[in-house]
Amino acid sequence: MNSQHVKATDDIVALSEVSKTYRTATGTTHALSPTTLNIRRGEFLSVVGPSGCGKSTLLTMISGLALPSSGEVRIDGQLIDKPYDRCGIAFQTSVLLEWRSVLDNVLLQFEMRGIDPAPHRAKAMALLDSLGLEGSARLYPRELSGGMKQRVSIARALIHDPQLLLMDEPFSAVDALTRDQLSMDLQQVCMERGRDLTVLFITHHIQEAVFLGDRVLVMTPRPGRIAEIIDIDIPRPRRLEDIGREKQAQYAAHIRETFTRVGVFRQSKTEQCEGEAA
Ligand SMILES: Nc1ncnc2c1ncn2[C@@H]1O[C@H](COP(=O)(O)OP(=O)(O)OP(=O)(O)O)[C@@H](O)[C@H]1O
Ligand SMILES: [Mg+2]
Helix, strand or coil, X not given: CCHHHCCCCCEEEEEEEEEEEEEECCEEEEEEEEEEEEEECCCEEEEECCCCCCHHHHHHHHHCCCCCCEEEEEECCEECCCCCCCEEEECCCCCCCCCCCHHHHHHHHHHHCCCCCHHHHHHHHHHHXXXXXXXXXXXXXXXXXXXXXXXXXXXXXXXXXXXXEEEECCCCCCCHXXXXXXXHHHHHHHHHHHHHCEEEEEECCHHHHHHHCCEEEEECCCCEXXXXXXXXXXXXXXXXXXXXXXXXXXXXXXXXXXHHHCCCCCCCHHHHHHHHHC
């Protein structure tokens, strides 16, 4: 899944001049500037950008849950003009049904599609095991920690073998140590699935974006546009121990510089004075 192993021409998602303007009772919000973007098959594309710059809007248009105001989204050449059912989605909160067990929450994917879930139980159990939820299948959401709930929601997003996994700040509600472990586990899942799984991963966390991404898409403030897309040339498996070190740290510093350049971060007064004096 390293970007160097992915053929540049083999794109799964193509956005062409896609923009979004919301109209509400109180006015209009230009959420996303016209954006052209290709997502490569099998890659892990991280997206970082300031709050309100249109990241979730971008994700919902790729999923077909919202339609662009202009431009078009295509997946495998197919125009997305309604919800796309070959993707899995994981949000910031796990959105589990409290009255269903862990296993039944995962199997919900099949029931929603009118498919008998019974033949998929063993696969669901194996997936739960691989996501660190051994022995938890019969528990109910109220009996789980926040990190465990998030693992269930990832299992639910993956159980129907989607070719595209869309993740919107999936780890932002869990503690820092759990977050690190979830990143490691997600990396493992992606390495196992290789080109069969493409991931779009939205985060506010620069180091997490670098740790997980084959590429990192950096966005400007609203109306969001692409400030730059950076290839993360670090072999896998990547190690948590290296997050603050060398290459990972250099990429993170570069992204912070880009955020300063596009006005996400303000320069400190001292830096401004030094710049003017120079
Ligand atoms: N359904 C909607 N109706 C009206 N305005 C919306 C709607 N959804 C989003 N917006 C507006 O569009 C802009 C972009 O929102 P979006 O949720 O895409 O941002 P985001 O980058 O995901 O932000 P965050 O990092 O805080 O989640 C915001 O100003 C938001 O208020
Ligand atoms: Mg959002």
